Amino acid sequence: MNKLSIEEKIAAAGLKLSQGKKEILEILEKNAPISVPEILSSLKTKKISLNKTSIYRALSTLIKKKLVSEIDLGEGKKRYEASSKEDHHHHFLCNTCQHIYHIRLDEMLVSKIEKNIESKNKFSIENHKIEFYGKCGDCG
Amino acid sequence: MNKLSIEEKIAAAGLKLSQGKKEILEILEKNAPISVPEILSSLKTKKISLNKTSIYRALSTLIKKKLVSEIDLGEGKKRYEASSKEDHHHHFLCNTCQHIYHIRLDEMLVSKIEKNIESKNKFSIENHKIEFYGKCGDCG
DNA sequence: ACTTAATATGCAACTATGTTGCGTTTGCAA
DNA sequence: TTGCAAACGCAACATAGTTGCATATTAAGT
Numbered sequence: 375m376n377k378l379s380i381e382e383k384i385a386a387a388g389l390k391l392s393q394g395k396k397e398i399l400e401i402l403e404k405n406a407p408i409s410v411p412e413i414l415s416s417l418k419t420k421k422i423s424l425n426k427t428s429i430y431r432a433l434s435t436l437i438k439k440k441l442v443s444e445i446d447l448g449e450g451k452k453r454y455e456a457s458s459k460e461d462h463h464h465h466f467l468c469n470t471c472q473h474i475y476h477i478r479l480d481e482m483l484v485s486k487i488e489k490n491i492e493s494k495n496k497f498s499i500e501n502h503k504i505e506f507y508g509k510c511g512d513c514g
Numbered sequence: 515m516n517k518l519s520i521e522e523k524i525a526a527a528g529l530k531l532s533q534g535k536k537e538i539l540e541i542l543e544k545n546a547p548i549s550v551p552e553i554l555s556s557l558k559t560k561k562i563s564l565n566k567t568s569i570y571r572a573l574s575t576l577i578k579k580k581l582v583s584e585i586d587l588g589e590g591k592k593r594y595e596a597s598s599k600e601d602h603h604h605h606f607l608c609n610t611c612q613h614i615y616h617i618r619l620d621e622m623l624v625s626k627i628e629k630n631i632e633s634k635n636k637f638s639i640e641n642h643k644i645e646f647y648g649k650c651g652d653c654g
Numbered sequence: 655a656c657t658t659a660a661t662a663t664g665c666a667a668c669t670a671t672g673t674t675g676c677g678t679t680t681g682c683a684a
Numbered sequence: 685t686t687g688c689a690a691a692c693g694c695a696a697c698a699t700a701g702t703t704g705c706a707t708a709t710t711a712a713g714t
Contacts, residue, residue, distance in 0.1 A: 498649045663706105
């Protein structure tokens, strides 16, 4: 369980507690994976001014410290989520309402698939990207 | 087996045989999945002048007719490959040499994973994106 | 509190991928 | 061979993301 406050998490990662990082983490913890433009407009709503350059740089250090993870659903832009939300998981994107759902896979099966690939080829797999697309319950 | 010539494939899809589509398909059939900038420079090498707008538009119609498929390895740009090359397959991207390999998965296992997700949630899965990253034999 | 060094920020300019509008050209079929 | 739809080139635009540099803020040491 992760009961640390945002301030504590940033401190634990050995980072300086800046307005930017604090606000960004706060937003990410409240949202499904969002893009930088969305973070930007979310900040504007909260009447907080933060430059896009600063956001990209803050995200970059947060990613390095594993407080944030980057995902790419093939939309031509990246999305970010607080990695503290949950552990390893994947995403389902509804082709109709564009909602992003977190899903948990049977990791045993994934691992079987990877072992299979590694044995057939001479690869050593370091990570994967697995996303699903379709219709969610609300739209089906 | 797909023994049709490029001209025949285009005709079979009910498309006009334009220089652009012909050249693009020719390049895609010879290459691993490549991006538009790469197609552009490949054309330049062959002393063929074709505008990037035309490339994007040609690709778009070729994709609609299923002669080309679009893939996204999270690099901030799309890649394209001739779908005639092989049937359903996935990709492995070497983190060291950036080489892209075609891999074939145990589709039974993939289908098991999907059924699992569909039963736990109220999703109907229409497609997926599954890519692997790591070190290839040459780099390991 | 005061200084300092490291990190964070703002701004402007820039790069890259991809798109749109529009006028012109080309392939192909009647 | 002529007419129409599809293809094309060009310029302008849109959007995501990056870089350089000057200024400001934070946290640690005095």
